[in-house]
Amino acid sequence: MLRxxxxxxHLIGIHVRTHMEYRSALVIGxxxxxxxxxxxxxSIALIINRFENLGGWTWPQMALxxxxxxxAYAVGACISFVQFRDxxxxxxxGTFDAILVKPIGPWTFLAFSxxxxxxxxxxxxxxxxxxxxxxxxxxxxxxxxxxYFAAAVASAAMLVAALMTMIGATALxxxxxxxxxxxxxxxxxxxxxxxxxxPAPLQILMITFAPLGFLAFIPCAVVLxxxxxxxxxxxxxxxxxxxxxxxxxxxxxxxxxxRNYQGAGG
Amino acid sequence: xxxxxYPAFTVTxxxxxxxxxxxxxxGVFGELVATFAFIAVWTAAFSGSRNVDGVTLPDMVTYxxxxxxxxxxxxxxxxREVGDSIRNGDVTVFxxxxxxxxxxxxxxxxxxxxxxxxxxxxxxxVIVALTVGLLxxxxxxxxxxxxxxxxxxxxxxxxxxxxxxxxxFWLLTAFSLEWxxxxxxxxxxxxxxxxxxxxxxxAALLGHLPFAWVSYYPSAVYLGKLDAPxxxxxxxxxxxxxxxxxxxxxxxxxxARHRLVVQGG
Numbered sequence: 378m379l380r381x382x383x384x385x386x387h388l389i390g391i392h393v394r395t396h397m398e399y400r401s402a403l404v405i406g407x408x409x410x411x412x413x414x415x416x417x418x419x420s421i422a423l424i425i426n427r428f429e430n431l432g433g434w435t436w437p438q439m440a441l442x443x444x445x446x447x448x449a450y451a452v453g454a455c456i457s458f459v460q461f462r463d464x465x466x467x468x469x470x471g472t473f474d475a476i477l478v479k480p481i482g483p484w485t486f487l488a489f490s491x492x493x494x495x496x497x498x499x500x501x502x503x504x505x506x507x508x509x510x511x512x513x514x515x516x517x518x519x520x521x522x523x524x525y526f527a528a529a530v531a532s533a534a535m536l537v538a539a540l541m542t543m544i545g546a547t548a549l550x551x552x553x554x555x556x557x558x559x560x561x562x563x564x565x566x567x568x569x570x571x572x573x574x575x576p577a578p579l580q581i582l583m584i585t586f587a588p589l590g591f592l593a594f595i596p597c598a599v600v601l602x603x604x605x606x607x608x609x610x611x612x613x614x615x616x617x618x619x620x621x622x623x624x625x626x627x628x629x630x631x632x633x634x635x636r637n638y639q640g641a642g643g
Numbered sequence: 644x645x646x647x648x649y650p651a652f653t654v655t656x657x658x659x660x661x662x663x664x665x666x667x668x669x670g671v672f673g674e675l676v677a678t679f680a681f682i683a684v685w686t687a688a689f690s691g692s693r694n695v696d697g698v699t700l701p702d703m704v705t706y707x708x709x710x711x712x713x714x715x716x717x718x719x720x721x722x723r724e725v726g727d728s729i730r731n732g733d734v735t736v737f738x739x740x741x742x743x744x745x746x747x748x749x750x751x752x753x754x755x756x757x758x759x760x761x762x763x764x765x766x767x768x769v770i771v772a773l774t775v776g777l778l779x780x781x782x783x784x785x786x787x788x789x790x791x792x793x794x795x796x797x798x799x800x801x802x803x804x805x806x807x808x809x810x811x812f813w814l815l816t817a818f819s820l821e822w823x824x825x826x827x828x829x830x831x832x833x834x835x836x837x838x839x840x841x842x843x844x845x846a847a848l849l850g851h852l853p854f855a856w857v858s859y860y861p862s863a864v865y866l867g868k869l870d871a872p873x874x875x876x877x878x879x880x881x882x883x884x885x886x887x888x889x890x891x892x893x894x895x896x897x898x899a900r901h902r903l904v905v906q907g908g
Contacts, residue, residue: 402814402816402818402819405819406818406819406822408819409818409819409820409821409822409823409826410822412822412823412826412827413822413823413825413826413829414826415826416825416826416827416828416829416830416831417826417829417830417835419829419830420829420830420835420836421835423836423840423841423842424684424688424835424836424840426842427688427695427836427840427841428688428689428695431684431687431688432687432690553665556665556666556668556669557669559669559670559672559673560669560672560673562673563672563673563675563676563677564676566676566677566680567676567680570680570683570684571687574683574684574686574687575680575683576683579679
Protein backbone atom coordinates (compact mmCIF):
# COMPACT_ATOMS: atom_id res chain seq x y z
CA MET A 378 0.00 0.00 0.00
CA LEU A 379 2.76 2.41 1.05
CA ARG A 380 4.80 1.40 -2.00
CA UNK A 381 1.81 2.18 -4.25
CA UNK A 382 1.33 5.56 -2.60
CA UNK A 383 5.01 6.36 -3.17
CA UNK A 384 4.60 5.47 -6.86
CA UNK A 385 1.62 7.76 -7.45
CA UNK A 386 3.51 11.09 -7.60
CA HIS A 387 5.85 9.57 -10.20
CA LEU A 388 2.94 8.27 -12.33
CA ILE A 389 1.20 11.63 -12.17
CA GLY A 390 4.46 13.52 -12.78
CA ILE A 391 5.22 11.61 -16.00
CA HIS A 392 1.75 12.33 -17.38
CA VAL A 393 1.84 16.01 -16.37
CA ARG A 394 5.27 16.42 -18.00
CA THR A 395 3.95 15.05 -21.32
CA HIS A 396 1.10 17.58 -21.22
CA MET A 397 3.49 20.40 -20.32
CA GLU A 398 5.48 19.73 -23.50
CA TYR A 399 2.54 21.41 -25.29
CA ARG A 400 1.99 24.19 -22.75
CA SER A 401 0.25 26.65 -25.08
CA ALA A 402 -2.15 23.99 -26.37
CA LEU A 403 -2.96 23.06 -22.76
CA VAL A 404 -3.72 26.64 -21.72
CA ILE A 405 -5.73 27.34 -24.89
CA GLY A 406 -7.65 24.12 -24.20
CA UNK A 407 -8.47 25.30 -20.67
CA UNK A 408 -9.74 28.65 -21.98
CA UNK A 409 -11.69 26.96 -24.81
CA UNK A 410 -13.44 24.56 -22.44
CA UNK A 411 -14.32 27.40 -20.08
CA UNK A 412 -15.80 29.29 -23.07
CA UNK A 413 -17.69 26.12 -24.08
CA UNK A 414 -19.37 25.86 -20.68
CA UNK A 415 -19.67 29.64 -20.40
CA UNK A 416 -21.87 29.77 -23.53
CA UNK A 417 -24.34 27.32 -22.04
CA UNK A 418 -24.29 29.00 -18.62
CA UNK A 419 -24.89 32.40 -20.25
CA SER A 420 -27.94 30.92 -21.99
CA ILE A 421 -29.31 29.65 -18.68
CA ALA A 422 -28.64 33.08 -17.13
CA LEU A 423 -30.62 34.69 -19.98
CA ILE A 424 -33.61 32.42 -19.30
CA ILE A 425 -33.56 33.35 -15.61
CA ASN A 426 -33.03 37.02 -16.48
CA ARG A 427 -36.26 36.94 -18.51
CA PHE A 428 -38.35 34.70 -16.22
CA GLU A 429 -36.83 35.74 -12.84
CA ASN A 430 -36.30 32.15 -11.60
CA LEU A 431 -36.23 28.54 -12.71
CA GLY A 432 -38.29 26.24 -10.51
CA GLY A 433 -37.87 28.73 -7.66
CA TRP A 434 -34.08 29.06 -8.14
CA THR A 435 -32.73 32.58 -8.72
CA TRP A 436 -29.60 33.24 -10.83
CA PRO A 437 -27.09 33.26 -7.91
CA GLN A 438 -28.61 29.98 -6.66
CA MET A 439 -28.47 28.51 -10.17
CA ALA A 440 -24.87 29.73 -10.51
CA LEU A 441 -23.99 27.82 -7.33
CA UNK A 442 -25.72 24.71 -8.73
CA UNK A 443 -23.86 24.97 -12.06
CA UNK A 444 -20.51 25.63 -10.36
CA UNK A 445 -20.96 22.71 -7.94
CA UNK A 446 -21.99 20.45 -10.86
CA UNK A 447 -18.92 21.41 -12.87
CA UNK A 448 -16.44 21.25 -9.99
CA ALA A 449 -17.57 17.85 -8.68
CA TYR A 450 -17.67 16.47 -12.21
CA ALA A 451 -14.20 17.80 -13.10
CA VAL A 452 -12.57 16.49 -9.91
CA GLY A 453 -14.14 13.04 -10.38
CA ALA A 454 -13.61 12.87 -14.13
CA CYS A 455 -9.93 13.89 -14.08
CA ILE A 456 -9.07 10.50 -12.55
CA SER A 457 -11.61 8.50 -14.50
CA PHE A 458 -13.32 9.77 -17.66
CA VAL A 459 -10.73 9.57 -20.44
CA GLN A 460 -9.03 6.61 -18.76
CA PHE A 461 -12.19 4.48 -18.62
CA ARG A 462 -13.77 5.83 -21.81
CA ASP A 463 -10.80 4.33 -23.67
CA UNK A 464 -11.11 0.94 -21.96
CA UNK A 465 -12.68 -0.73 -24.99
CA UNK A 466 -9.73 0.23 -27.21
CA UNK A 467 -7.30 -1.01 -24.55
CA UNK A 468 -9.16 -4.32 -24.47
CA UNK A 469 -9.57 -4.71 -28.24
CA UNK A 470 -5.93 -3.87 -28.95
CA GLY A 471 -4.68 -5.97 -26.05
CA THR A 472 -2.90 -3.09 -24.31
CA PHE A 473 -4.95 -3.69 -21.16
CA ASP A 474 -3.23 -7.08 -20.83
CA ALA A 475 0.10 -5.24 -20.54
CA ILE A 476 -1.34 -3.17 -17.67
CA LEU A 477 -2.40 -6.35 -15.87
CA VAL A 478 1.19 -7.57 -15.54
CA LYS A 479 2.50 -4.30 -14.08
CA PRO A 480 3.52 -4.45 -10.40
CA ILE A 481 0.72 -2.06 -9.42
CA GLY A 482 -3.07 -2.40 -9.28
CA PRO A 483 -4.60 -1.85 -12.75
CA TRP A 484 -7.19 0.68 -11.49
CA THR A 485 -4.52 2.70 -9.71
CA PHE A 486 -2.27 2.65 -12.76
CA LEU A 487 -5.07 3.64 -15.16
CA ALA A 488 -6.48 6.40 -12.96
CA PHE A 489 -3.23 8.08 -11.94
CA SER A 490 -1.00 7.48 -14.97
CA UNK A 491 -3.69 9.26 -17.01
CA UNK A 492 -4.60 11.98 -14.49
CA UNK A 493 -6.20 14.51 -16.79
CA UNK A 494 -4.97 18.02 -16.09
CA UNK A 495 -6.99 19.24 -19.09
CA UNK A 496 -9.83 19.76 -16.60
CA UNK A 497 -8.04 22.88 -15.36
CA UNK A 498 -10.43 25.10 -17.34
CA UNK A 499 -13.46 23.37 -15.82
CA UNK A 500 -12.07 23.78 -12.31
CA UNK A 501 -11.07 27.44 -12.77
CA UNK A 502 -14.51 28.35 -14.18
CA UNK A 503 -16.30 26.37 -11.48
CA UNK A 504 -14.34 27.94 -8.63
CA UNK A 505 -14.73 31.46 -10.06
CA UNK A 506 -18.48 31.04 -10.52
CA UNK A 507 -18.82 29.40 -7.10
CA UNK A 508 -17.03 32.27 -5.33
CA UNK A 509 -19.28 34.82 -7.10
CA UNK A 510 -22.41 32.81 -6.26
CA UNK A 511 -21.47 32.31 -2.59
CA UNK A 512 -20.66 36.03 -2.19
CA UNK A 513 -24.01 36.95 -3.80
CA UNK A 514 -26.03 34.53 -1.69
CA UNK A 515 -25.00 35.70 1.78
CA UNK A 516 -25.32 32.26 3.37
CA UNK A 517 -25.28 31.80 7.18
CA UNK A 518 -21.86 30.11 7.25
CA UNK A 519 -20.91 27.98 10.24
CA UNK A 520 -17.97 25.55 10.57
CA UNK A 521 -20.49 22.69 10.20
CA UNK A 522 -21.93 24.10 6.97
CA UNK A 523 -18.45 24.74 5.52
CA UNK A 524 -17.40 21.21 6.42
CA TYR A 525 -20.58 19.79 4.88
CA PHE A 526 -20.01 21.79 1.69
CA ALA A 527 -16.42 20.52 1.24
CA ALA A 528 -17.42 16.93 2.09
CA ALA A 529 -20.36 17.09 -0.33
CA VAL A 530 -18.04 18.15 -3.19
CA ALA A 531 -15.73 15.22 -2.34
CA SER A 532 -18.66 12.79 -2.14
CA ALA A 533 -20.09 13.95 -5.49
CA ALA A 534 -16.64 13.66 -7.12
CA MET A 535 -16.34 10.12 -5.73
CA LEU A 536 -19.75 9.31 -7.24
CA VAL A 537 -18.58 10.49 -10.68
CA ALA A 538 -15.33 8.51 -10.53
CA ALA A 539 -17.18 5.42 -9.27
CA LEU A 540 -19.81 5.53 -12.04
CA MET A 541 -17.16 6.02 -14.72
CA THR A 542 -15.14 3.12 -13.29
CA MET A 543 -18.23 0.90 -13.40
CA ILE A 544 -18.95 1.84 -17.03
CA GLY A 545 -15.31 1.31 -18.04
CA ALA A 546 -15.13 -2.00 -16.16
CA THR A 547 -18.15 -3.26 -18.10
CA ALA A 548 -15.96 -3.25 -21.22
CA LEU A 549 -13.93 -6.05 -19.59
CA UNK A 550 -16.98 -8.27 -20.05
CA UNK A 551 -18.87 -6.74 -23.00
CA UNK A 552 -15.75 -5.44 -24.84
CA UNK A 553 -17.82 -2.35 -25.73
CA UNK A 554 -19.05 0.10 -23.11
CA UNK A 555 -18.48 3.52 -24.65
CA UNK A 556 -22.18 3.87 -25.56
CA UNK A 557 -23.00 3.67 -21.82
CA UNK A 558 -21.23 7.02 -21.39
CA UNK A 559 -23.96 8.54 -23.60
CA UNK A 560 -26.48 7.45 -20.96
CA UNK A 561 -24.28 8.84 -18.17
CA UNK A 562 -24.00 12.20 -19.93
CA UNK A 563 -27.75 12.25 -20.59
CA UNK A 564 -28.41 12.20 -16.84
CA UNK A 565 -25.38 14.45 -16.24
CA UNK A 566 -27.03 17.05 -18.47
CA UNK A 567 -30.24 16.86 -16.40
CA UNK A 568 -28.25 17.13 -13.16
CA UNK A 569 -27.34 20.77 -13.87
CA UNK A 570 -30.97 21.88 -13.39
CA UNK A 571 -33.10 21.92 -10.21
CA UNK A 572 -34.55 18.43 -9.77
CA UNK A 573 -37.97 19.83 -8.86
CA UNK A 574 -38.60 21.02 -12.45
CA UNK A 575 -38.71 17.40 -13.70
CA PRO A 576 -41.66 14.98 -13.48
CA ALA A 577 -41.79 12.81 -10.32
CA PRO A 578 -40.68 9.52 -12.01
CA LEU A 579 -37.55 11.24 -13.31
CA GLN A 580 -36.86 12.72 -9.87
CA ILE A 581 -37.05 9.22 -8.37
CA LEU A 582 -34.75 7.87 -11.10
CA MET A 583 -32.21 10.64 -10.49
CA ILE A 584 -32.05 9.76 -6.79
CA THR A 585 -32.01 5.96 -7.12
CA PHE A 586 -30.84 4.06 -10.23
CA ALA A 587 -29.19 7.06 -11.92
CA PRO A 588 -28.16 8.95 -8.78
CA LEU A 589 -26.80 12.08 -10.46
CA GLY A 590 -29.31 14.14 -8.48
CA PHE A 591 -26.58 13.88 -5.80
CA LEU A 592 -24.01 15.42 -8.13
CA ALA A 593 -25.14 19.00 -7.46
CA PHE A 594 -28.85 19.50 -6.80
CA ILE A 595 -29.16 17.73 -3.44
CA PRO A 596 -26.01 19.22 -1.80
CA CYS A 597 -26.87 22.70 -3.10
CA ALA A 598 -30.49 22.41 -1.94
CA VAL A 599 -29.20 21.41 1.52
CA VAL A 600 -26.81 24.37 1.66
CA LEU A 601 -29.51 26.78 0.45
CA UNK A 602 -32.13 25.33 2.81
CA UNK A 603 -34.46 24.31 -0.03
CA UNK A 604 -36.72 21.25 0.18
CA UNK A 605 -35.33 18.07 -1.37
CA UNK A 606 -37.99 15.90 -3.03
CA UNK A 607 -38.38 12.30 -1.75
CA UNK A 608 -35.37 12.43 0.63
CA UNK A 609 -36.50 15.33 2.82
CA UNK A 610 -34.47 15.47 6.07
CA UNK A 611 -32.33 12.52 4.99
CA UNK A 612 -30.78 14.60 2.20
CA UNK A 613 -27.67 15.92 4.09
CA UNK A 614 -26.58 12.47 5.30
CA UNK A 615 -27.49 10.76 2.02
CA UNK A 616 -25.46 13.26 -0.03
CA UNK A 617 -22.37 12.55 2.09
CA UNK A 618 -22.80 8.76 2.04
CA UNK A 619 -23.57 8.35 -1.67
CA UNK A 620 -19.96 8.84 -2.82
CA UNK A 621 -18.32 6.30 -0.48
CA UNK A 622 -21.20 3.85 -1.09
CA UNK A 623 -20.70 3.98 -4.86
CA UNK A 624 -16.92 3.66 -4.44
CA UNK A 625 -17.53 0.36 -2.59
CA UNK A 626 -19.97 -0.78 -5.32
CA UNK A 627 -17.56 0.26 -8.09
CA UNK A 628 -14.65 -1.55 -6.41
CA UNK A 629 -16.73 -4.74 -6.18
CA UNK A 630 -17.86 -4.39 -9.82
CA UNK A 631 -14.28 -3.71 -11.01
CA UNK A 632 -12.94 -6.78 -9.17
CA UNK A 633 -15.75 -9.01 -10.49
CA UNK A 634 -15.14 -7.82 -14.06
CA UNK A 635 -11.38 -8.36 -13.69
CA ARG A 636 -11.94 -11.89 -12.39
CA ASN A 637 -14.14 -12.70 -15.39
CA TYR A 638 -12.03 -10.88 -18.01
CA GLN A 639 -10.94 -13.21 -20.80
CA GLY A 640 -9.25 -10.79 -23.23
CA ALA A 641 -10.49 -9.73 -26.64
CA GLY A 642 -7.46 -8.88 -28.73
CA GLY A 643 -3.71 -8.58 -28.64
CA UNK B 644 -13.52 14.33 -60.41
CA UNK B 645 -17.06 14.79 -61.74
CA UNK B 646 -19.60 16.38 -59.40
CA UNK B 647 -22.00 13.52 -60.15
CA UNK B 648 -19.59 11.11 -58.45
CA TYR B 649 -19.72 12.87 -55.06
CA PRO B 650 -23.17 11.61 -53.98
CA ALA B 651 -21.53 8.17 -53.72
CA PHE B 652 -19.73 9.54 -50.61
CA THR B 653 -23.14 10.44 -49.14
CA VAL B 654 -24.36 6.87 -49.61
CA THR B 655 -21.12 5.43 -48.18
CA UNK B 656 -21.30 7.71 -45.12
CA UNK B 657 -24.93 6.68 -44.54
CA UNK B 658 -24.19 2.97 -44.89
CA UNK B 659 -21.07 3.11 -42.71
CA UNK B 660 -23.15 4.59 -39.86
CA UNK B 661 -25.48 1.58 -40.12
CA UNK B 662 -22.61 -0.64 -38.94
CA UNK B 663 -22.56 0.99 -35.48
CA UNK B 664 -26.15 0.28 -34.50
CA UNK B 665 -25.55 0.57 -30.76
CA UNK B 666 -24.74 4.24 -31.32
CA UNK B 667 -28.30 4.69 -32.59
CA UNK B 668 -30.12 3.81 -29.42
CA UNK B 669 -27.62 5.68 -27.25
CA GLY B 670 -28.03 8.65 -29.63
CA VAL B 671 -31.83 8.47 -29.39
CA PHE B 672 -31.56 8.26 -25.61
CA GLY B 673 -29.19 11.24 -25.42
CA GLU B 674 -31.41 13.41 -27.66
CA LEU B 675 -34.57 12.37 -25.82
CA VAL B 676 -33.07 13.27 -22.46
CA ALA B 677 -31.76 16.63 -23.73
CA THR B 678 -35.09 17.44 -25.43
CA PHE B 679 -37.18 16.58 -22.38
CA ALA B 680 -34.73 18.48 -20.15
CA PHE B 681 -35.30 21.67 -22.16
CA ILE B 682 -39.05 21.05 -22.29
CA ALA B 683 -38.95 20.80 -18.47
CA VAL B 684 -36.88 24.00 -18.28
CA TRP B 685 -39.39 25.96 -20.39
CA THR B 686 -42.35 24.41 -18.54
CA ALA B 687 -40.80 25.62 -15.26
CA ALA B 688 -40.00 29.04 -16.75
CA PHE B 689 -43.58 29.49 -18.02
CA SER B 690 -45.11 28.29 -14.73
CA GLY B 691 -48.48 29.98 -14.51
CA SER B 692 -48.03 32.16 -17.62
CA ARG B 693 -49.92 31.21 -20.77
CA ASN B 694 -48.15 33.77 -22.91
CA VAL B 695 -44.84 35.62 -22.54
CA ASP B 696 -43.96 38.25 -25.18
CA GLY B 697 -46.48 36.61 -27.55
CA VAL B 698 -44.87 33.18 -27.13
CA THR B 699 -46.70 30.22 -25.60
CA LEU B 700 -45.39 27.03 -23.97
CA PRO B 701 -46.47 24.86 -26.96
CA ASP B 702 -44.47 27.30 -29.16
CA MET B 703 -41.40 26.66 -27.00
CA VAL B 704 -41.87 22.86 -26.97
CA THR B 705 -41.90 22.93 -30.79
CA TYR B 706 -38.96 25.35 -30.79
CA UNK B 707 -36.96 22.93 -28.58
CA UNK B 708 -37.48 20.09 -31.06
CA UNK B 709 -36.69 22.15 -34.19
CA UNK B 710 -33.70 24.02 -32.77
CA UNK B 711 -32.46 20.91 -30.93
CA UNK B 712 -32.49 17.53 -32.68
CA UNK B 713 -33.74 18.73 -36.12
CA UNK B 714 -31.26 21.55 -36.73
CA UNK B 715 -28.68 19.90 -34.47
CA UNK B 716 -25.94 22.50 -33.93
CA UNK B 717 -23.55 20.08 -32.24
CA UNK B 718 -20.55 19.78 -34.56
CA UNK B 719 -18.24 18.03 -32.09
CA UNK B 720 -18.02 14.76 -34.02
CA UNK B 721 -17.42 16.41 -37.41
CA UNK B 722 -14.78 18.92 -36.26
CA ARG B 723 -12.92 16.27 -34.26
CA GLU B 724 -12.89 13.96 -37.32
CA VAL B 725 -11.44 16.73 -39.51
CA GLY B 726 -8.94 17.68 -36.78
CA ASP B 727 -7.87 14.06 -36.25
CA SER B 728 -7.38 13.50 -39.99
CA ILE B 729 -5.08 16.55 -40.08
CA ARG B 730 -3.21 15.56 -36.90
CA ASN B 731 -2.63 11.91 -37.79
CA GLY B 732 -1.99 12.53 -41.48
CA ASP B 733 -5.06 10.72 -42.90
CA VAL B 734 -5.90 13.89 -44.81
CA THR B 735 -2.98 13.18 -47.18
CA VAL B 736 -4.89 10.17 -48.53
CA PHE B 737 -7.62 12.54 -49.75
CA UNK B 738 -5.15 15.10 -51.06
CA UNK B 739 -3.55 12.47 -53.29
CA UNK B 740 -6.90 11.61 -54.89
CA UNK B 741 -8.47 13.62 -57.72
CA UNK B 742 -11.16 15.13 -55.51
CA UNK B 743 -11.93 18.37 -53.72
CA UNK B 744 -11.54 17.73 -49.98
CA UNK B 745 -14.15 20.28 -48.74
CA UNK B 746 -16.64 18.87 -51.30
CA UNK B 747 -15.92 15.37 -50.01
CA UNK B 748 -16.60 16.61 -46.46
CA UNK B 749 -19.86 18.22 -47.63
CA UNK B 750 -21.23 15.04 -49.20
CA UNK B 751 -19.97 12.92 -46.31
CA UNK B 752 -21.76 15.14 -43.82
CA UNK B 753 -24.92 14.96 -45.92
CA UNK B 754 -24.92 11.18 -45.48
CA UNK B 755 -24.20 11.43 -41.75
CA UNK B 756 -26.95 14.01 -41.31
CA UNK B 757 -29.50 11.96 -43.29
CA UNK B 758 -28.69 8.98 -41.07
CA UNK B 759 -29.12 10.97 -37.87
CA UNK B 760 -32.37 12.58 -39.04
CA UNK B 761 -33.87 9.19 -39.86
CA UNK B 762 -32.62 7.18 -36.90
CA UNK B 763 -32.49 9.79 -34.13
CA UNK B 764 -34.53 12.92 -34.91
CA UNK B 765 -37.55 11.09 -36.34
CA UNK B 766 -38.08 8.75 -33.34
CA UNK B 767 -37.50 11.65 -30.92
CA UNK B 768 -40.01 13.83 -32.83
CA VAL B 769 -42.62 11.04 -32.81
CA ILE B 770 -42.17 10.47 -29.06
CA VAL B 771 -42.37 14.22 -28.28
CA ALA B 772 -45.41 14.62 -30.56
CA LEU B 773 -47.23 11.74 -28.88
CA THR B 774 -46.36 12.68 -25.30
CA VAL B 775 -46.18 16.48 -25.21
CA GLY B 776 -47.51 17.57 -28.60
CA LEU B 777 -45.98 19.55 -31.48
CA LEU B 778 -47.38 22.48 -33.43
CA UNK B 779 -47.72 22.39 -37.23
CA UNK B 780 -46.14 25.22 -39.27
CA UNK B 781 -47.92 28.57 -38.77
CA UNK B 782 -49.19 28.46 -42.39
CA UNK B 783 -48.42 26.54 -45.61
CA UNK B 784 -46.26 29.49 -46.72
CA UNK B 785 -44.30 29.35 -43.46
CA UNK B 786 -43.93 25.59 -43.95
CA UNK B 787 -42.43 26.11 -47.41
CA UNK B 788 -40.20 28.93 -46.20
CA UNK B 789 -39.04 26.72 -43.35
CA UNK B 790 -37.81 24.11 -45.85
CA UNK B 791 -35.67 26.79 -47.53
CA UNK B 792 -34.38 27.98 -44.13
CA UNK B 793 -33.64 24.35 -43.16
CA UNK B 794 -31.36 24.01 -46.21
CA UNK B 795 -29.67 27.34 -45.40
CA UNK B 796 -29.27 26.25 -41.76
CA UNK B 797 -27.58 22.99 -42.74
CA UNK B 798 -25.19 24.67 -45.22
CA UNK B 799 -24.43 27.46 -42.70
CA UNK B 800 -23.57 24.97 -39.95
CA UNK B 801 -21.45 22.95 -42.37
CA UNK B 802 -19.49 26.03 -43.45
CA UNK B 803 -19.00 27.35 -39.90
CA UNK B 804 -17.80 23.91 -38.75
CA UNK B 805 -15.58 23.45 -41.82
CA UNK B 806 -13.95 26.87 -41.36
CA UNK B 807 -13.31 25.92 -37.73
CA UNK B 808 -11.95 22.49 -38.71
CA UNK B 809 -9.68 23.90 -41.42
CA UNK B 810 -7.98 26.14 -38.86
CA UNK B 811 -6.48 22.90 -37.52
CA PHE B 812 -4.08 23.04 -40.49
CA TRP B 813 -2.41 25.92 -38.62
CA LEU B 814 -2.98 24.85 -35.00
CA LEU B 815 -2.56 21.07 -35.59
CA THR B 816 -5.45 20.39 -33.24
CA ALA B 817 -9.18 21.01 -33.49
CA PHE B 818 -9.87 20.24 -29.82
CA SER B 819 -9.81 23.83 -28.55
CA LEU B 820 -11.46 25.24 -31.69
CA GLU B 821 -14.38 22.87 -31.26
CA TRP B 822 -14.87 23.92 -27.62
CA UNK B 823 -14.76 27.62 -28.56
CA UNK B 824 -17.36 27.04 -31.27
CA UNK B 825 -19.54 25.02 -28.87
CA UNK B 826 -19.70 27.97 -26.47
CA UNK B 827 -20.41 30.47 -29.25
CA UNK B 828 -23.11 28.29 -30.83
CA UNK B 829 -24.88 27.63 -27.50
CA UNK B 830 -25.45 31.35 -27.10
CA UNK B 831 -25.37 32.89 -30.59
CA UNK B 832 -27.36 30.31 -32.58
CA UNK B 833 -30.42 30.87 -30.39
CA UNK B 834 -30.79 27.10 -30.04
CA UNK B 835 -31.05 27.24 -26.24
CA UNK B 836 -32.64 30.67 -25.79
CA UNK B 837 -34.55 32.20 -28.72
CA UNK B 838 -33.49 35.73 -29.58
CA UNK B 839 -36.96 37.04 -28.65
CA UNK B 840 -36.23 36.31 -24.96
CA UNK B 841 -32.82 38.06 -25.02
CA UNK B 842 -32.16 41.70 -24.10
CA UNK B 843 -32.75 43.97 -27.12
CA UNK B 844 -29.14 44.98 -27.81
CA UNK B 845 -27.85 41.42 -27.58
CA ALA B 846 -30.68 40.08 -29.78
CA ALA B 847 -29.99 42.81 -32.38
CA LEU B 848 -26.29 41.92 -32.45
CA LEU B 849 -26.76 38.13 -32.60
CA GLY B 850 -29.61 38.49 -35.11
CA HIS B 851 -27.15 39.79 -37.70
CA LEU B 852 -24.47 37.13 -37.21
CA PRO B 853 -24.56 33.94 -39.31
CA PHE B 854 -25.00 31.67 -36.27
CA ALA B 855 -28.64 32.81 -35.92
CA TRP B 856 -29.48 31.23 -39.31
CA VAL B 857 -28.51 27.81 -37.90
CA SER B 858 -31.23 27.60 -35.24
CA TYR B 859 -33.15 30.80 -34.53
CA TYR B 860 -34.47 31.98 -37.91
CA PRO B 861 -35.63 28.56 -39.21
CA SER B 862 -37.49 27.88 -35.93
CA ALA B 863 -38.98 31.40 -35.79
CA VAL B 864 -40.19 31.09 -39.40
CA TYR B 865 -41.79 27.68 -38.73
CA LEU B 866 -43.68 29.13 -35.74
CA GLY B 867 -44.79 32.18 -37.73
CA LYS B 868 -42.91 34.68 -35.56
CA LEU B 869 -41.73 36.39 -38.77
CA ASP B 870 -44.26 37.23 -41.49
CA ALA B 871 -43.65 35.90 -45.01
CA PRO B 872 -42.12 39.10 -46.55
CA UNK B 873 -39.77 39.56 -43.56
CA UNK B 874 -38.86 35.86 -43.76
CA UNK B 875 -37.98 36.36 -47.43
CA UNK B 876 -35.67 39.24 -46.55
CA UNK B 877 -33.93 37.18 -43.86
CA UNK B 878 -33.63 34.27 -46.29
CA UNK B 879 -31.77 36.57 -48.69
CA UNK B 880 -29.50 37.82 -45.90
CA UNK B 881 -28.84 34.19 -44.94
CA UNK B 882 -27.95 33.34 -48.54
CA UNK B 883 -25.56 36.31 -48.60
CA UNK B 884 -23.88 35.02 -45.45
CA UNK B 885 -23.63 31.58 -47.08
CA UNK B 886 -21.93 33.06 -50.15
CA UNK B 887 -19.49 35.01 -47.95
CA UNK B 888 -18.65 31.97 -45.79
CA UNK B 889 -18.28 29.72 -48.85
CA UNK B 890 -15.82 32.23 -50.37
CA UNK B 891 -13.93 32.38 -47.07
CA UNK B 892 -13.81 28.57 -46.86
CA UNK B 893 -12.54 28.39 -50.46
CA UNK B 894 -9.82 30.93 -49.70
CA UNK B 895 -8.86 29.18 -46.45
CA UNK B 896 -8.68 25.82 -48.21
CA UNK B 897 -6.46 27.26 -50.95
CA UNK B 898 -4.05 28.43 -48.22
CA ALA B 899 -4.39 25.35 -46.01
CA ARG B 900 -3.44 22.72 -48.59
CA HIS B 901 -0.11 24.44 -49.20
CA ARG B 902 0.56 24.53 -45.49
CA LEU B 903 0.07 20.92 -44.50
CA VAL B 904 2.55 19.60 -41.94
CA VAL B 905 1.90 15.93 -41.27
CA GLN B 906 2.69 14.79 -37.74
CA GLY B 907 2.28 11.09 -38.34
CA GLY B 908 0.52 8.63 -40.63
